Amino acid sequence: MKKWMQFLLLVASVSSAGALLASGGGEEGDSRQLPPVANAKWKAECSSCHMLYHPGLLPEKSWQKLMAGLDRHFGENAALDAPTRDEISRFLTANSADKLDNRRSRRIVQSIPADAAPLRISETAYFTAKHDEISATTFKRKSVGSASNCAACHQGAERGDFSENKVRIPR
């Protein structure tokens, strides 16, 4: 191979590797934050009683189980008419942690045993490891309520932003 051809090849391979890095690494997407998602029914129905949980926080099997038991939803009746329930189910599935390419969703999925389908994000090993320095009394503070109230400390939680440097734990 001629010298100038070798040089061209080298330039081409270096620049394509650079492009791959800049785009976030292809398959192993290293985007830290959950991507923005939107569905009007999800937003309206899933935030009347509690904060709006991003679908990328649980795998498809968890959402399926949760949506199949809305009449006994953590001790409350949250039943929906069938068309609304089905639309929200499809949206949650399409944007579930196993379908989204970002590090947080991937790690949540990895922390769940194959035979488990947790309904609470706070029951995943990912969650407990991430919050091991937060005491039970902090979670029980009036300003927090419980571990299910992400937005008390993660102000961007409903947008899927859980960046550690933005955490503000209320008194």
Added chain:
Amino acid sequence: MRNTLLLFGLLFSISALAATPQELLQQYGAQAKQESAAFAGFSADRGASFFRTERADSGGRQVSCSTCHTADPRNPGKTRANKAIEPMAPIANPQRFTDAAKVEKWFGRNCKDVLERACTAQEKGDFIQYLVNVK
């Protein structure tokens, strides 16, 4: 044929979203008449006591409407998951009882939570009558 017409009427009344509290009271009044021949109108007093009366649910919790909505329906309430609930009384929140489907959705859920059964049209009407009368 008559049944079909009735069905269409019912579907229309369910899908007709915009309503006033008075229209809802009329609809529940018509239903209450069908449920009981002895129906003699709605009572704000009965609605008030319905709103506050506590009962022990099968999980041993003392529950009433006011558990989450507070005893004063002009005040905002709080869900068990710590989220604010807009006031129930139209005087404090004019959006209340203006959407028939929404009203039915929440009666459907909350009657089963608090009473562990569906509410009657009499109870629904008394409840709305009470809240509409709050000044």
